[in-house]
Amino acid sequence: MKNDVLQLGGVTFTNRLFTGTGKFAANALIPQMLAASGSQMITVALRRIDATAQSENILAFIPKNVTLLPNTSGARTAEQAVRIARIAREAGCGDFIKIEVITDMKYLMPDNWETLKATEILAKEGFIVLPYVLPDLPLAKRLESAGAAAVMPLGAPIGSNRGLETRPLLELLIENCRVPVVVDAGIGRPSQAAAAMEMGADAVLVNTAIATAKDPVAMGRAFDQAVKAGRAAYLAELADQSDLARASSPLTGFLDE
């Protein structure tokens, strides 16, 4: 376990829980959550300023040793995603980018086609591209070829906390992708994060389930423990399961036999 690290775009992560900055009741909870969870990568979004509201600089709440993962949320086309990515990099957020292109405003499903187009462009520009997608193996292979640093398939719709509803499809990605697979979106409980890691996911990204828990700091810690347990179980290789009972001791040598 000591040398069990995740490499993404030349950066080494010793913690496999990625977190998000959305929906916290107060930004001051973010550094506390990061300290409690040990998360080394956190997402942020870019928006037009609201001149009528006094807003804090969210970047000021993220310690320098935590890698920023700006997302392209709000983009409805590859072109918009590319533009947001370039702005984020120019603004000093580094080379990581989570491509999130959503055209379906009812279910908030990622648009895999636009996401692939944006990945092709941004990977060529030297970004470390983490595309957020529906779990589709042929698409994931195309993303790999396009230079994605990882693929980030959803477990369930954004913010739904429903867990690994796409499990069989996630398994195909985990088994067949050369790049790391990060399960993003839908994970609502630490047990679901652990399940993803047991399956062999390389990391999980959790925002809503932590940020909207009654105690986000304690929940961050709980997710960290779950991710570590799930990863350890994956590395230890799970025992077989069977439909029938299998006794743990010999069924011979009983008293009075």
Added chain:
Amino acid sequence: MEIIVNGQEETVAPCTIAHLVASKGLAPGALVVECNRQIIKQEQWQAIELKAGDRLELLSFVGGG
């Protein structure tokens, strides 16, 4: 003169980007400025005079997943 700020037309006196940002009472630290699709770094805000028809985007990072 007319410029477009975050998609809305605005009438402003000729000024620099730095002046416009200050006049809106925006804290520069968190602000990202794009002018006609070019990112303008904070060091350049003083030097760039706005022209009629310029399209400005005033952006900042916010919470997101």
